Amino acid sequence: MDVKGYLAGISKRARQASYSVAKASTEEKNRLLKEMAKALREKSDYIIQENEKDLLYAKEHNLSKAMQDRLLLNKARIEAMAVSLEEIAALKDPVGEVISAWRNKDDLWIHKVRVPIGVIGIIYESRPNVTSDCIGLCIKSGNAVILRGGKEAINSNLAIFKTLKAVLENSSISSDVISFVETTDRSAVAEMLRQVGFIDLIIPRGGEGLIRFVTENSLVPVIKHYKGVCHEFVDASADIDMAVDICLNAKVQRPGVCNAIEKIIVHRDIAREFIPKVAKALKDAGVEIRGCQETVGIVDCVLAEEDDWYEEYLDLKIAIKVVDSLQDAIEWINQHSSHHSDGIITSDYESAMRFTREVDSAAVYVNASTRFTDGGVFGLGAEIGISTDKLHARGPMGVEELTTYKYIIFGEGQVRK
């Protein structure tokens, strides 16, 4: 297969089609999303049948139970995908919003207007529902989308994609607005990253290896959905029961996600009281504890190595570190965090204000679990992911973050003096 020519063709058609979805009306886009939801329900037997091929492959190749569960599609999961498309249809259309407008000294009417980005490339490894979620979010925000999923889910992804594509083929919007890279050849990813002028943004969602490959090789701008090495800092003045509850929730409520905590930082003044209590609660929940030298002196646990302070376990493991002051906690977190979500537990007002001001992360919490970092929970609607980058979008990335703006200027013959 000529991967280079194949990707160039997809990208060129997506660019052309992007103008058709960019100018589509809100009603047109919402009608399409609702029809897509209906199609998923109608084709659920076909999708489940294709999904069985991926499950068989997973069993034959001894993929982990967790991975097999992530791959599985059943009636309930397909229904959830359909509902998600309907929820996206119900969101406010971000396109066309006048962000601000004014008249300048030349008497020009200047408008800053929200517009789609153009063509979004999504490279993902995760669950097949990402296919329909991303298609829904990109259409709602007026963008064309090119999807590249992992080879483990290729049959499921293609079945979902074809079902949604068929709906587009009966609409006034060009069906090239959604594309799926049908080859699992790894060189297809490299080719996607070279489509300058055709793809406007690449969003990689997956493991460290994928993210690193994309960042190092892309000529197209990238917004990373990278790891979450999240911290709770338990200040000297923390309410101990609240601190134990929050740390336990943030670690064990769902340990495999990016907004779960991986580290607890403890103020020295409260360490001897707090650490035994949190350690008991964590151990009772099956969590393995690694600690700094001081922690090891307080409770029975393994001594942490340097790598432990940077690692995203995504598992029932946690590392605990004792520090001398709020200042040291802030510096430690700014140096070791992946800048996703970090929190303080304190009853001191000044500590709370200073921590939120000085910790440089996408979401900074006072007295609440980091598990709340999520577009839906925040109230932003469905999310395409959580950006760990600082430019364009930071934190939960929904339909608004899939747009940019342009200036529209109305004059009456003005020239520059």
Add this chain to the structure above:
Amino acid sequence: MDVKGYLAGISKRARQASYSVAKASTEEKNRLLKEMAKALREKSDYIIQENEKDLLYAKEHNLSKAMQDRLLLNKARIEAMAVSLEEIAALKDPVGEVISAWRNKDDLWIHKVRVPIGVIGIIYESRPNVTSDCIGLCIKSGNAVILRGGKEAINSNLAIFKTLKAVLENSSISSDVISFVETTDRSAVAEMLRQVGFIDLIIPRGGEGLIRFVTENSLVPVIKHYKGVCHEFVDASADIDMAVDICLNAKVQRPGVCNAIEKIIVHRDIAREFIPKVAKALKDAGVEIRGCQETVGIVDCVLAEEDDWYEEYLDLKIAIKVVDSLQDAIEWINQHSSHHSDGIITSDYESAMRFTREVDSAAVYVNASTRFTDGGVFGLGAEIGISTDKLHARGPMGVEELTTYKYIIFGEGQVRK
């Protein structure tokens, strides 16, 4: 010189220092900017003396007269740099603005707050005043900045940099907040582009070669300040006198800048009336005309080659193209424009609205010269440049565009169910 170690050291110190300027008060930053303005005035003899070394180099190496003029610093130009710093001091501080805030269903107080990006790397080839402008804009927006200027201006840039650095050394903000790459070794640029985790954003300002090198090699996110291949489309219903005035202004008022037009697109229905008039006005102003086959049949000019439709002349040259319809004009512009600034001249309301909706450029004009695309003229204050990218910042980029945001969440013990 160990360029790799040198850049790593600068970048690490800039990251550390960035926290000190990020939390500086508005008053502190403004006082600093005003003292910097004062220092430029006091040290003007020293700066002019250092500038003479660059002018001598330029003469010895037969740099163009235009280039020599861009390099020249005199009392008036240094005064303009000082005034610019005072104007930046007078701008509203973007840092700390609450962009939006709400309570979610978990009763969390969620705030989206404007914060500095962190460390900005600026790679430029142009005039020495860029040194002080960028330092001013970055300090105002709470960022640390690493500057890398062209070798032609190295003595002037260093004199300005050292003058401003001395002011910082007597302040409460770390002087590592501003750095200048003192080696002109090209490998220093490549090293800057690798400072992931230390530099947050690279802004290249310069010729196509520089921009391409930066885009292809940077591991750090880049916002390009690329070329302006700007168009005026003269619609069938255009007021001919207005169209001639605007095209003339947009081409000749200052031909060497990115918001000057390079192409005129003309609706066939008005071509035989409009083209002779605009051609006369342009020729009288010394502009060389290249035309499509049709244009060549109407006025005496050179036949344009394929490359002419993509070229940024930055000179008294223009290319004229006849099209059949508004639709064709929009498609032509979306394909050939650099997406900087493009305009329509029309008296038809529907054409105006459709053109502004469908042309995919940072600034889209109706009945006004493209020369207005400028942060100061728009009313946004001083600009660090004009972004031709779509992500994060599009069009004029001022202090607000040098910021990002974070979410600050206040809770009272909430955990996720």
